[in-house]
Amino acid sequence: MNRPVVVGVDGSPSSLVAAEHAAHAAVLRSAPLHLVHGYLHPLGYGVPLNPYDLGVPAPSDEARQMLTRTAGELTGRWPGLVVEVREVAGGPGATLVEESRRADLVVVGSRGLGGFAGLLLGSVGTQVAAHAHCPVLVVRPDEQPIPGDRPVLVGVDGSDAARLAAGQAAAEAARRGVALLLVHVGPAEQDRALPEEEAEESDAAHRAHAARLLAEASATVRADHPDLVVREHPVRAASVPQGLVEASGTAAVLAVGTRGRGGFAGLLLGSVSQAVAQHAHCPVLVAHPYR
CATH class of the missing domain: 3.40.50.620 (HUPs)
Known part of the structure; x- marks a missing residue:
């Protein structure tokens, strides 16, 4: 149909x-x-x-x-x-x-x-x-003209909802003939000074966690879209909405899940969703399964 x-x-x-x-x-x-x-x-x-x-x-x-x-x-x-x-x-x-x-x-x-x-x-x-x-x-009304060559961006957090969003974002990128940008938003640097060894361990753990999530998401979308250009982009921000909104400035579409772990919990139904919907610099694709 x-x-x-x-x-x-x-x-x-x-x-x-x-x-x-x-x-x-x-x-x-x-x-x-x-x-x-x-x-x-x-x-x-x-x-x-x-x-x-x-x-x-x-x-x-x-x-x-x-x-x-x-x-x-x-x-x-x-x-x-x-x-x-x-x-x-x-x-x-x-x-x-x-x-x-x-x-x-x-x-x-x-x-x-x-x-x-x-x-x-x-x-x-x-x-x-x-x-x-x-x-x-x-x-939003100010989101014209429709960009032709910007990537489709999707937030990755390891949840089932984020995986669904990544799949639908990949399909959208393939339709548009643009790249898919996978973004994982991690915590910002600590305001207070940490002992050097502790700071290095924390930073290494963050990088490893982000790299694993991004690699898993990348492998999944590449399996369904082998010709799609996929880029991985770990960022650090004070909050998940802030990180996604900042990254959306160079995107054609920002895709998000409606449920998730950590920062993605309650997207489009709570404060995180309101922030993304109000401040993203591009249209927001809210992923839902077809029923």
């Missing part, structure tokens, strides 16, 4: 930038693009409804025109792209999660209007990131 790329669109600048990235992703996958507008309040209630009217409101002409206009602009910029537009009577979070069951990728903007307000910074974004049945690409 040729799964589509799905993007939530509400006419806001954020969602339109997300739609552009979604179109690029669909072209890379030779997949159709579905523009989806969930036109009920996130809690499932239509704001314009009369409280005594138990029916579901019809799609608005304004939203339909917005979707048609967006589809026309995308097909003009991406010849050969097949675009389908759809309005769904449902909350935006639940709508995108349901659409993800049949999608290859869901793309969301980090800011929005109407039903998509606060994506990835509020309850809707958390819902999509936590419950999607396929990978989710988070795009």
